[in-house]
Amino acid sequence: MLDRDINEDIKWAKINTDILRSLENPRMGYWVSVGVCLGLLALGITGEVHQYTTGMGPANLNWPHMWDLYIASFIFWIGMSHSGTLLSAILHIIQSDWRKPIYRFAEAMTTFSLLTAGLFPVIHVGRLWNIYWTLPYYSDRGIWPNFRSPLIWDAFAVFTYLTSSALFLFIGMIPDLAICRDNAKGWRKRLYTVLSLGWRGDDRQWRNFRKTYLLMACYLIPLAVSVHSIVSSDFAMSIMPGWHVTTFPPYFVAGALYSGCAAIITLFVLLRYYFRWEDYMTIPILEKVCKLTFAIAMVWTYLNAIEFSAVWYGHDEASKEVLIAKFNGPYAWIFWTMMFCGSVLPFTLTFEKLRRNIPVMFVVSLFLNLGMFFERWMIVAPTLSLAYHPIAWNVMWGSWVEWFIVAGSFGWFGLLFLVFVKVFPSVSMYEVKEMVFHRRQLAHKDVKEIMHRPEGETKTATGRPGLEGA
Amino acid sequence: MKKSRILGLFSNFDEAFNAISEIRLHKITGVSVNDVTVISPIEHPEIEEVLGERPSHVPKFTLTGACFGLTFGFLFLASAQATFLVQPQGGKAVIPLPSNIVLTYEMLILFSVLFTVAGFIIGARLLRKRRSLYSEMVTLDQVGIELEVEEKYIEPIKRLFKEHGVLEIREEVAR
Numbered sequence: 001m002l003d004r005d006i007n008e009d010i011k012w013a014k015i016n017t018d019i020l021r022s023l024e025n026p027r028m029g030y031w032v033s034v035g036v037c038l039g040l041l042a043l044g045i046t047g048e049v050h051q052y053t054t055g056m057g058p059a060n061l062n063w064p065h066m067w068d069l070y071i072a073s074f075i076f077w078i079g080m081s082h083s084g085t086l087l088s089a090i091l092h093i094i095q096s097d098w099r100k101p102i103y104r105f106a107e108a109m110t111t112f113s114l115l116t117a118g119l120f121p122v123i124h125v126g127r128l129w130n131i132y133w134t135l136p137y138y139s140d141r142g143i144w145p146n147f148r149s150p151l152i153w154d155a156f157a158v159f160t161y162l163t164s165s166a167l168f169l170f171i172g173m174i175p176d177l178a179i180c181r182d183n184a185k186g187w188r189k190r191l192y193t194v195l196s197l198g199w200r201g202d203d204r205q206w207r208n209f210r211k212t213y214l215l216m217a218c219y220l221i222p223l224a225v226s227v228h229s230i231v232s233s234d235f236a237m238s239i240m241p242g243w244h245v246t247t248f249p250p251y252f253v254a255g256a257l258y259s260g261c262a263a264i265i266t267l268f269v270l271l272r273y274y275f276r277w278e279d280y281m282t283i284p285i286l287e288k289v290c291k292l293t294f295a296i297a298m299v300w301t302y303l304n305a306i307e308f309s310a311v312w313y314g315h316d317e318a319s320k321e322v323l324i325a326k327f328n329g330p331y332a333w334i335f336w337t338m339m340f341c342g343s344v345l346p347f348t349l350t351f352e353k354l355r356r357n358i359p360v361m362f363v364v365s366l367f368l369n370l371g372m373f374f375e376r377w378m379i380v381a382p383t384l385s386l387a388y389h390p391i392a393w394n395v396m397w398g399s400w401v402e403w404f405i406v407a408g409s410f411g412w413f414g415l416l417f418l419v420f421v422k423v424f425p426s427v428s429m430y431e432v433k434e435m436v437f438h439r440r441q442l443a444h445k446d447v448k449e450i451m452h453r454p455e456g457e458t459k460t461a462t463g464r465p466g467l468e469g470a
Numbered sequence: 471m472k473k474s475r476i477l478g479l480f481s482n483f484d485e486a487f488n489a490i491s492e493i494r495l496h497k498i499t500g501v502s503v504n505d506v507t508v509i510s511p512i513e514h515p516e517i518e519e520v521l522g523e524r525p526s527h528v529p530k531f532t533l534t535g536a537c538f539g540l541t542f543g544f545l546f547l548a549s550a551q552a553t554f555l556v557q558p559q560g561g562k563a564v565i566p567l568p569s570n571i572v573l574t575y576e577m578l579i580l581f582s583v584l585f586t587v588a589g590f591i592i593g594a595r596l597l598r599k600r601r602s603l604y605s606e607m608v609t610l611d612q613v614g615i616e617l618e619v620e621e622k623y624i625e626p627i628k629r630l631f632k633e634h635g636v637l638e639i640r641e642e643v644a645r
Contacts, residue, residue: 012511012611147551148562148569156573160580167587174596175609182606197596201608202616203508203517204524205594210513211528212590216583223579230572433611434512 005098005284006432008439015280015432019176019425020183022275026422029274037414044408047401048123056126058401064384064392069402070124072376073409076259077117078158078231079252079372083260084110085165086224087292089217097438098288100431101280105271105417106264107169108426112416114162116409121154123405150233157230161223168216174199174209175430191423228252235379241318242383245310251303258300258342259372261293265365267417269358271426280427283356290349290361293368297346304343322386330395331382334374341371473644474621477603478631479612483514486613489634490520493617498626501619509604509614528589535585536578543577544570603642612637618644 051059061068084106091099122131133143134155145152178199181192199205232252235243245251268289272281311319326335348354348364355361381396398406420426480486486508494503503521510517518524548565591597608614617627628639 016610145550147547147573148566153569153572153576156576160576163580164583167583171587171590179609182609197591198598199596200604201509201511203510203514203521205596206510206513207524207526208528208590208594210515211526212586215528215532215586219579219582219586223576226572226575226579430512437512 003284004439005282005288006101006435006439007279007282008436008443010279010436012433012436015429015436016179016183018277018279019427019429019432020180022277022426023180023188023422023424030418030422034415034418037411037418040407040411041415042408042411043404044406044411047404047408051123051126051401051405052128058399060396060399060402061124061126064387064389064394065381065396067124067380067384068396069377069380069398069406070120072373072380073406074117074120074124075231075252075376075379076373077113077120077409077413078228079256079259079376080263080369081110081113081117081161081165081260082224082228082253082256083264084108084113085161085168085220086257087260087264089168089220089224092213092217093221097431097435098285100435101277101282101427102264102268102285102289103431104169104173104424104428105267105421105426106260107165107172108417108420108424109260109263109267110165111162111169112413112420114158114165115416116413118158118162119409119412150230150237153230154234157223157227161227164216164220164223168213168220170195171209171212171216172428173424175201176425176428179429180425225253228256235383240383240387241316242311242322243379244319245307247303247307247310251300251307254296254300254303255372255375258293258296259369261289261296262365262368262372265289265293265361266369269362269365271421272358275421275426277427280432283358286358286361287352287355290355294346294349297342297349297368301343304339318388322382325386326378326382329382329386331378331385335378338371338374338378341367342375345371472621473618474624474641475603475616475618475644476624476627476639476641477509477605477614477616478627478636479605479607479614479638479640480635481612481637483510483613485634485636486510486615487517487520489615489630489636492630492634494520498623498630501617501623501627505617505619507616509608509616511609511611511613527593528586531589531592532582532586535582535588538585539578539581540574542581543574546577547573603640605638605640607638 056062059068059070061070084103088099088103088107091103122128125131125134133141134145174196177192177196178201181189181196184192229249229252232248236245236248238244265286268281268286271277308323311323314320326332345364345367348360354364385395386393478489480489490503490506490508493501493506496502506521508514508517508521547570551565603616605612605614615631617623619627624641631639
């Protein structure tokens with residue numbers, strides 16, 4: 001079994017061929033996946049249409065559950081968005097080159113998660129036809145945005161993060177779009193020609209590219225942290241029991257990184273299997289992601305423990321009651337499932353044999369994300385169920401409309417991702433080449449040999465395997 | 471004087487570097503590394519060893535964006551809040567600094583990133599009509615050296631390229 005992050009003997013032409021093959025006509029498995037996503041999306045649209053026509057009643061959005069599954073799902077998707085761009089930026093700055101084969105799809109995951117997350121506040125407020133009221137414009141209706149509210153901060157932060165991470169994804173993709181342009185025909189050629197912005201790979205372009213990418217990475221790290229801190233402020237700045245906790249910002253950031261890493265493992269396994277990218281998405285890289293996930297899981301576990309002890313020793317009776325109710329109340333099974341998936345299951349990641357077992361890691365990653373979804377539910381539901389007024393105590397399980405819309409969000413995300421992997425290269429070709437080049441240099445091998453194509457291989461651009469027939 | 475463009479394609483960096491080094495040593499009188507553009511499939515910072523350090527102005531755009539975001543962000547918020555004076559403030563400040571700091575920070579980052587991207591597009595001379603001298607092989611695995619020189623230097627450059635194992639040479643009259 002290959003024990004290096006990447007096989008440095010791999011030829012550059014093969015890198016192009018292998019990655020560009022993923023853009024060719026899809027196989028049956030792809031259409032099945034699209035079908036499943038469309039099915040889920042149809043469920044979501046059904047739920048939304050029903051909610052739109054009959055009002056918010058079917059969604060059970062009523063006192064005390066003003067925030068419900070929609071907001072839990074919003075936090076889940078915002079969290080999911082964190083690992084892609086944030087980890088990519090951090091690993092880029094510290095020059096960990098093992099990020100190169102996996103960062104592209106992780107960054108795409110960030111963008112699509114944010115696009116999915118952005119739907120939930122809109123769905124949650126109902127009255128879609130009046131959504132423009134939320135914009136800060138002069139209004140004679142006397143409706144003003146409250147700039148002191150973290151909800152407004154949220155809108156600013158999420159918009160900034162979406163714009164920046166989408167640009168980060170796009171800028172990092174430009175050299176690859178030029179490769180696609182040079183190998184494509186028909187509508188794809190026109191699309192890539194426009195998107196590659198005239199990239200030709202000269203030294204001026206590379207020099208500016210290097211600076212730009214580094215500067216953007218530097219900005220994206222504090223931005224990503226600020227986004228989830230601000231999302232946590234939606235809760236922590238209220239005085240509700242269980243929410244008014246100082247450790248919420250780091251807790252949210254750690255949870256976000258955690259769910260993002262778990263999602264990276266899931267997509268890693270799927271892409272590796274589906275596109276047969278064993279040469280790029282190697283077991284050692286998977287192992288590194290798993291180790292990172294375990295480290296973040298332990299941070300998350302610690303922050304849970306510190307939150308519980310802070311509430312316990314804080315002697316705020318209402319908060320303590322909410323905490324105890326999490327342990328043995330109506331949501332106890334969700335809480336303990338969350339703790340098992342979030343804190344116990346990650347120990348499987350410490351065993352090398354399990355880390356190298358791809359089916360096991362796939363299943364584990366799904367359960368880690370289940371735990372993270374439950375975590376978001378446990379943030380929202382118990383506090384609203386057991387707030388200060390016993391008269392309002394009520395348990396929230398979500399109505400069919402909500403569950404349909406939540407399911408629809410997974411379909412929407414999946415569909416965006418599936419379209420992405422067929423239109424854009426989900427592994428960075430030029431960076432994999434760089435990785436191979438530098439690793440080979442480190443191994444003191446002959447540079448000439450790296451770039452030399454095997455004998456007999458076509459040398460003309462048009463004769464190359466790639467996007468023919470696309 | 472009539473100028474021409476010439477593009478030599480090499481199979482690896484070492485050969486291309488050696489060819490540029492010779493140009494740097496003024497092996498062809500009248501041609502210098504300032505006339506050279508290297509086109510490569512991957513980022514290659516070492517190229518500055520032979521080409522000399524060439525500036526990038528992207529950080530200046532970033533700094534400008536940060537300053538703009540900081541001032542515009544705060545002024546945008548403050549002006550919006552001042553416009554909304556008709557709403558009851560309940561004794562609180564019309565322009566609340568703590569929340570504005572958070573929002574201004576987000577605007578600072580947003581405009582820094584936008585200006586950085588603008589700086590990149592301008593600095594890298596993107597969105598321009600591509601020159602005709604281009605080979606798709608440079609997005610695969612070859613390194614190109616492009617020079618724009620007077621016609622009389624084309625033959626010596628071709629000889630130099632051939633000495634260093636050039637795979638293909640393309641040339642055209644510069645318009």
